Amino acid sequence: GENLARRVSDVCRLFEQLTTLHKELAALRRRKLEAIGKADLDAMCACNDEQEALAKRLAERTGLRKQLMDVVGREFGITSKEARALTVSQLMLRLPAELRPDLERARDELQTAIHDLAHTNRMGGSVARELASHLRFVFAAVRPSAIKTGQYSATGDAREITACVLEMMG
Secondary structure (H helix, E strand, O other): HHHHHHHHHHHHHHHHHHHHHHHHHHHHHHHHHHHHHHOHHHHHHHHHHHHHHHHHHHHHHHEEEEEEHHHHHHHHHHOOOHHHOOHHHHHHOOOOOHHHHHHHHHHHHHHHHHHHHHHHHHHHHHHHHHHHHHHHHHHHHHHHHHEEEEEEOOOOEEEEEEEEEEEOOO
């Protein structure tokens, strides 16, 4: 009854907080990509620091979700393990019809934010792959080349060895 309605409202608020955090993380990842594009190391470091703080807040919210689902599970007479494993769709099937719309809206907004973050992460992965490919090309171009040279050993025998030559340009 009333207690269940309060718990569903708590779940909705939690989803709203998670939505905000995922949106912040997506915006942060986009700023980081811009910083990478500009080779702005200070901005990249700042983004990394913000990312750590957001990850910590997300972990805290995840812990709260588990606790909240424990309480919701008690409302339905199910174990903590069962409650924590419930999907939102499964939870909505157990709810009275009047409690579903707010939860459905909060779920949809969170899904949208998660999809946006996933898209931003895919873009970041693409940029990282292109950057790694570019760096391999650059390092291959400046890598010392191995050449074969003849050299005498301590016993006076002639032998061929591989030596690296690095040309210094000044």
